[in-house]
Every structure is written in structure tokens, then in C-alpha cells.
Amino acid sequence: HYSFFPNxxxxxxxxxxxxxxxxxxxxxxxxxxxxxxxxxxxxxxVTPLTFVETATFNRADLRIGFFSGDHGxxxxxxxxxxxxxxxxxxxxxxxHFDGEENWVTDGNFMNxxxxxxxxxxxxxxxxxxxxxxxxxxxxxxxxxxPTISSGTRKVELANDDIMxxxxxx
Ligand code: TQI
Ligand code: ZN
Ligand code: ZN
Numbered sequence: 001h002y003s004f005f006p007n008x009x010x011x012x013x014x015x016x017x018x019x020x021x022x023x024x025x026x027x028x029x030x031x032x033x034x035x036x037x038x039x040x041x042x043x044x045x046v047t048p049l050t051f052v053e054t055a056t057f058n059r060a061d062l063r064i065g066f067f068s069g070d071h072g073x074x075x076x077x078x079x080x081x082x083x084x085x086x087x088x089x090x091x092x093x094x095x096h097f098d099g100e101e102n103w104v105t106d107g108n109f110m111n112x113x114x115x116x117x118x119x120x121x122x123x124x125x126x127x128x129x130x131x132x133x134x135x136x137x138x139x140x141x142x143x144x145x146p147t148i149s150s151g152t153r154k155v156e157l158a159n160d161d162i163m164x165x166x167x168x169x
Pocket of ligand 2: 071073075086096
């Protein structure tokens with residue numbers, strides 16, 4: 001079953017359009033940015049929320065970046081595997097990915113791909129759930145279930161995720 005953060009933080013009811021921006025120093029490719037478009041779509045399909053990219057990083061509601069090790073927010077990353085990413089609950093909107101992971105961005109887990117490969121879209125859909133106010137779920141099929149096997153792709157919301165997000169928005 002789905003859960004929320006303590007005190008149920010959420011984006012305010014009058015604010016259905018959320019802007020997002022990428023850390024300019026990361027110089028992310030269009031392929032990576034396109035993965036975020038798809039990940040946001042999973043949630044906008046089932047809520048009144050819309051997500052629009054903006055160029056002004058400092059004014060965006062949701063700020064996305066890749067960082068290694070200590071990056072100044074008291075939650076350092078730990079290299080390959082372990083922590084993959086973290087997101088802050090509303091109204092903070094920071095979404096950080098561990099730059100040292102072997103991120104898979106082509107959706108292909110071929111034989112022989114490294115055991116440490118992590119599917120970026122799967123992690124992005126999960127972290128956006130946190131950004132919007134969802135905690136973890138006890139339902140194994142749910143995007144918000146707290147573990148995923150390395151080399152696995154899980155990008156479709158389960159009914160449990162949909163019921164949770166629709167209770168908030
Ligand atoms: N990062 C954890 C996560 O996002 C951070 C975390 C730990 C957390 N406890 C929390 C966030 C409680 C909110 C509330 O869950 S992670 C997965 C999964 C991680 C893990 O790097 O371990 C995914 C990030 F579910 F697969 F294990 C993304 Cl998809
Ligand atoms: Zn961080
Ligand atoms: Zn999580």
C-alpha cells in the first residue's frame with residue numbers, strides 16, 4: 001500500500017503546472033532530457049499536474065542534477081550502487097542523481113551489460129513520485145516499492161501508485 005511523507009506535504013492546489021530545469025553544469029544530452037519528459041508523463045497522465053521545462057534553473061520548481069560524492073546538501077552520494085538518487089519532498093523539489101552510477105539510457109539491458117547498470121527512467125519515475133509527495137509502498141509491483149533489482153526496468157505505474165497520487169492531487 002502507498003504512503004505519504006509525515007504531514008502529507010504536496011504542491012499547493014492552485015499550482016497545477018510545475019516547472020523543471022536541469023543543472024546547467026551537467027550539460028545533459030537530449031536523450032537524457034527525453035527520459036525525464038517520459039518519466040514526468042507517467043505522472044501527468046493520472047493527475048491534473050503538468051510539467052514544463054524552463055531554462056532558468058534557479059526559478060524552477062523542480063531542479064534536477066547529477067552529482068558525485070559530497071555535493072553540499074548533507075546527503076553525499078556513495079559511488080557505484082548503494083544510493084542511486086534522492087529527492088526532497090514538496091515544496092523543496094530537488095532531484096539529485098549519483099553521477100557515478102552506470103546509468104542506462106537506451107532502455108536496453110543486453111546480455112553482458114554490467115551488473116551495476118541502473119535504468120535511469122525507472123529511477124526517475126520513482127524519484128518524481130517522491131518529489132510529488134509519495135513515500136514508499138509495500139506493494140511489490142508499485143513504482144514506489146523501495147527496492148529494484150539491478151538491471152531491471154520498471155517504468156509503468158501500478159494501480160497502487162495511481163491511487164496514492166490521486167489521493168494527493
Ligand atoms: N534512494 C532512496 C529512495 O529514493 C532514498 C531514500 C531512502 C528515501 N529512504 C527514503 C526517499 C525514504 C524517501 C523516503 O528510495 S535510492 C530505488 C528503488 C533509490 C532506490 O537511491 O536507494 C529507486 C532510488 F526503489 F529501486 F530501490 C530509486 Cl527506484
Ligand atoms: Zn543531493
Ligand atoms: Zn524511494
